[in-house]
Amino acid sequence: xxxxxxxxxxxxxxxxxxxxxxxxxxxxxxxxxxxxxxxxxxxxxxxxxxxxxxxxxxxxxxxxxxxxxxxxxxxxxxxxxxxxxxxxxxxxxxxxxxxxxxxxxxxxxxxxxxxxxxxxxxxxxxxxxxxxxxxxxxxxxxxxxxxxxxxxxxxxxxxxxxxxxxxxxxxxxxxxxxxxxxxxxxxxxxxxxxxxxxxxxxxxxxxxxxxxxxxxxxxxxxxxxxxxxxxxxxxxxxxxxxxxxxxxxxxxxxxxxxxxxxxxxxxxxxxxxxxxxxxxxxxxxxxxxxxxxxxxxxxxxxxxxxxxxxxxxxxxxxxxxxxxxxxxxxxxxxxxxxxxxxxxxxxxxxxxxxxxxxxxxxxxxxxxxxxxxxxxxxxxxxxxxxxxxxxxxxxxxxxxxxxxxx
Amino acid sequence: xxxxxxxxxxxxxxxxxxxxxxxxxxxxxxxxxxxxxxxxxxxxxxxxxxxxxxxxxxxxxxxxxxxxxxxxxxxxxxxxxxxxxxxxxxxxxxxxxxxxxxxxxxxxxxxxxxxxxxxxxxxxxxxxxxxxxxxxxxxxxxxxxxxxxxxxxxxxxxxxxxxxxxxxxxxxxxxxxxxxxxxxxxxxxxxxxxxxxxxxxxxxxxxxxxxxxxxxxxxxxxxxxxxxxxxxxxxxxxxx
Numbered sequence: 067x068x069x070x071x072x073x074x075x076x077x078x079x080x081x082x083x084x085x086x087x088x089x090x091x092x093x094x095x096x097x098x099x100x101x102x103x104x105x106x107x108x109x110x111x112x113x114x115x116x117x118x119x120x121x122x123x124x125x126x127x128x129x130x131x132x133x134x135x136x137x138x139x140x141x142x143x144x145x146x147x148x149x150x151x152x153x154x155x156x157x158x159x160x161x162x163x164x165x166x167x168x169x170x171x172x173x174x175x176x177x178x179x180x181x182x183x184x185x186x187x188x189x190x191x192x193x194x195x196x197x198x199x200x201x202x203x204x205x206x207x208x209x210x211x212x213x214x215x216x217x218x219x220x221x222x223x224x225x226x227x228x229x230x231x232x233x234x235x236x237x238x239x240x241x242x243x244x245x246x247x248x249x250x251x252x253x254x255x256x257x258x259x260x261x262x263x264x265x266x267x268x269x270x271x272x273x274x275x276x277x278x279x280x281x282x283x284x285x286x287x288x289x290x291x292x293x294x295x296x297x298x299x300x301x302x303x304x305x306x307x308x309x310x311x312x313x314x315x316x317x318x319x320x321x322x323x324x325x326x327x328x329x330x331x332x333x334x335x336x337x338x339x340x341x342x343x344x345x346x347x348x349x350x351x352x353x354x355x356x357x358x359x360x361x362x363x364x365x366x367x368x369x370x371x372x373x374x375x376x377x378x379x380x381x382x383x384x385x386x387x388x389x390x391x392x393x394x395x396x397x398x399x400x401x402x403x404x405x406x407x408x409x410x411x412x413x414x415x416x417x418x419x420x421x422x423x424x425x426x427x428x429x430x431x432x433x434x435x436x437x438x439x440x441x442x443x444x445x446x447x448x449x450x451x452x453x454x455x456x457x458x459x460x461x462x463x464x465x466x467x468x469x470x471x472x
Numbered sequence: 473x474x475x476x477x478x479x480x481x482x483x484x485x486x487x488x489x490x491x492x493x494x495x496x497x498x499x500x501x502x503x504x505x506x507x508x509x510x511x512x513x514x515x516x517x518x519x520x521x522x523x524x525x526x527x528x529x530x531x532x533x534x535x536x537x538x539x540x541x542x543x544x545x546x547x548x549x550x551x552x553x554x555x556x557x558x559x560x561x562x563x564x565x566x567x568x569x570x571x572x573x574x575x576x577x578x579x580x581x582x583x584x585x586x587x588x589x590x591x592x593x594x595x596x597x598x599x600x601x602x603x604x605x606x607x608x609x610x611x612x613x614x615x616x617x618x619x620x621x622x623x624x625x626x627x628x629x630x631x632x633x634x635x636x637x638x639x640x641x642x643x644x645x646x647x648x649x650x651x652x653x654x655x656x657x658x659x660x661x662x663x664x665x666x667x668x669x670x671x672x673x674x675x676x677x678x679x680x681x682x683x684x685x686x687x688x689x690x691x692x693x694x695x696x697x698x699x700x701x702x703x704x705x706x707x708x709x710x711x712x
Contacts, residue, residue, distance in 0.1 A: 070581065070587070081569055378565070379567060379568075382565045382567070383578075383582075384550060384553075385524070385526060385553055385559055385565075386553065386554065386559070386578055386579040386582060386626075387550050387551065387553050387554020387555070387579055387582040387583065387630075388550060388582050389547045389550045389551070389582075390546065390547060390550075392582060465526045465553075466521050466526045466527050469526070469561070469565070
């Protein structure tokens with residue numbers, strides 16, 4: 067392919083604007099949708115992962131098993147088998163070498179109110195370790211301290227959503243009181259927003275001292291969960307095993323299948339979410355691949371029509387001495403120009419679309435270099451593959467028949 | 473020099489055989505101006521395709537400048553057409569939306585001649601056919617006669633052994649046809665061999681030798697003793 071073939075192909079394509087535009091449209095849409103859909107899939111995946119990561123990557127949660135009283139099995143997690151001494155054992159037992167922080171927690175959902183407003187909120191009885199383990203940042207005031215827990219203080223730390231619901235946007239609730247289960251609690255802090263929706267919402271919570279929650283609010287003696295922070299993400303499995311064996315022996319159980327508690331890691335949730343969003347991305351890629359294929363076939367169609375339309379021209383060129391490879395390179399050059407220009411436009415189109423969608427949906431905007439490489443590779447491939455067949459047909463035309471063609 | 477000996481061409485469509493040419497033999501020396509005449513269906517177009525290396529005969533030999541054309545592959549035939557044959561078609565067959573200059577340069581491009589040389593030669597031949605001021609016109613901006621003159625310039629550009637014209641004046645008004653014949657006679661005087669296929673006796677009269685074909689066979693092959701000369705004023709008008 068020399069410069070003259072290239073410039074001639076460009077001018078042929080330019081002279082037939084409509085035909086060129088139509089042929090290119092398929093590629094533009096195909097490549098564009100590949101890039102847009104893959105980038106959206108990855109953005110969703112990143113979004114979910116970052117939300118889950120924000121809950122704490124080294125986090126292990128011990129939840130009580132179901133209660134089994136009088137042969138009636140209750141709900142999973144509803145048991146009363148975990149106690150504060152269990153939590154103390156985990157932090158002090160010499161067999162536990164992989165846990166850095168232990169956060170005993172007792173939570174329950176209840177109605178809370180101020181003078182005018184009320185709301186249904188998850189109340190978490192926590193110790194000072196909670197904010198470390200769950201990566202809670204304080205926006206105003208302070209978090210619950212060990213002294214609050216020891217003194218069974220009637221204090222509360224509110225999530226930003228609770229503040230908005232109870233006091234309205236932008237008000238400072240510090241020093242005011244909130245009524246929970248018949249008790250007036252003094253507000254000492256507001257946590258920073260963590261975002262998230264549904265079960266991931268970290269902002270619609272009220273934190274109170276663990277002792278206050280157990281003794282003053284809910285009258286509990288057990289814990290609803292124990293959150294554990296492992297020393298590093300690499301020792302998660304070890305930590306899970308160490309804690310599991312300790313609790314089994316403390317609860318006098320020999321068979322792990324009889325365990326009255328369960329331990330799960332943030333990684334388990336992350337994996338589940340990743341596999342869901344992974345499936346989603348695969349599905350999107352599949353749809354994109356189909357549109358790319360359809361686009362490619364569209365291009366081949368137009369190229370074939372072009373060959374038919376230019377039969378006389380091909381006949382003439384052969385009569386004047388064009389060899390097979392000259393004709394092939396002419397048509398192939400046109401196809402490759404068509405698909406590469408289409409590919410570039412498609413790339414711009416795809417990036418633009420994914421940028422617009424991600425800014426509307428408040429997703430992180432991410433373009434994977436792999437999707438661009440894929441798109442470039444595929445559009446070049448389409449150009450050669452779908453250009454080759456029409457070019458081959460053109461080159462094999464008999465000059466007399468081609469010249470006679472009306 | 474062209475030597476055609478015992479050329480036959482049989483078309484087979486299913487089980488039906490159509491004999492287009494049977495046992496044609498003749499020679500054309502360098503510098504001749506030959507007209508091949510015959511009614512439609514006589515086989516003169518088939519003969520022209522074989523002479524132009526666009527088609528191969530079923531049997532017989534075609535030797536062009538000592539090279540046996542009848543045995544060549546597709547790409548070798550393309551090469552022969554490029555170097556040894558200049559085509560002039562009834563329908564001109566110029567590339568649409570392409571300038572006269574580019575059209576004339578095209579066969580030289582397939583021969584791999586460098587751009588500057590191609591351009592220089594193309595300009596020379598366009599000037600020769602009287603289209604010096606029409607070089608950058610595209611084919612659809614030219615009249616039929618002008619388009620045919622571009623085609624002649626293209627045919628001459630590679631300085632071929634034969635200039636092969638198939639009904640060159642078929643689509644052209646008689647005044648312009650006279651101009652085309654003037655160019656042919658001029659090119660012939662400069663030493664170009666011309667083979668012209670026509671069914672018009674009036675046009676054939678401009679040649680030096682006339683072969684008539686009927687039912688795929690040579691009917692007559694005679695010297696034209698009264699070659700019709702184009703008028704001086706037509707020739708001078710184009711600066712020929």
